[in-house]
Amino acid sequence: MGEILVVLLVVGFMCGLINGAIAGKKNFDTTTHMFVGFLAGPLGVAATLLMEPKPPQPPGTRSVVCTRCNTRQNVLQAASRFECWHCNLITQ
Template identity: 40%
Template sequence: MDGSAAGAIFFAVLFFGITFGSVSLAIAERKRRSPGGFFLVGFLLGPLGVLAAVVAAPGAPAPPPGMRAVICRRCNARQNIARDQADYECWQCKLVNPSPPTNPARYLT
């Protein structure tokens, strides 16, 4: 195999990797999953990566503006609370939990 054939194969593999990675990324974003992770899976596995993105379960929805999602320590119920709230009562089991610390850098826009 000469250099031009090897170069053509390399660019074909790169083209199909980017194509399948981009399709996986788009599907993952709509399902609120990790777009970068699914791009990598699609890039490396091709059609199997796209299939993995299609069959992946949807992620949890983002909390509304000014809120953050917390999970109860007792019953694992997920709920939204204000960002600066010190403690909260679980809607399901009524346990009063301290709020986990927030990451202030995460909310800077």
């Protein structure tokens, strides 16, 4: 019984690492996908392989999330504040 648990943990760990690497190349959050890969094993890796990649972030911008509506958007690197395009909240 102990050997089976060790094998499952090793397979889960390896699938998590592989899933995180694939997700990073497809512009997804690597930490979340590593966790999914650990829990789902080879099925999680297969699901990530089938996902369409997200478009890359434009050069000179950073990705921010609005604190009111949770909308993700790209703003210039040098910008200290931005206005959310969805709810018009000005955030610093």
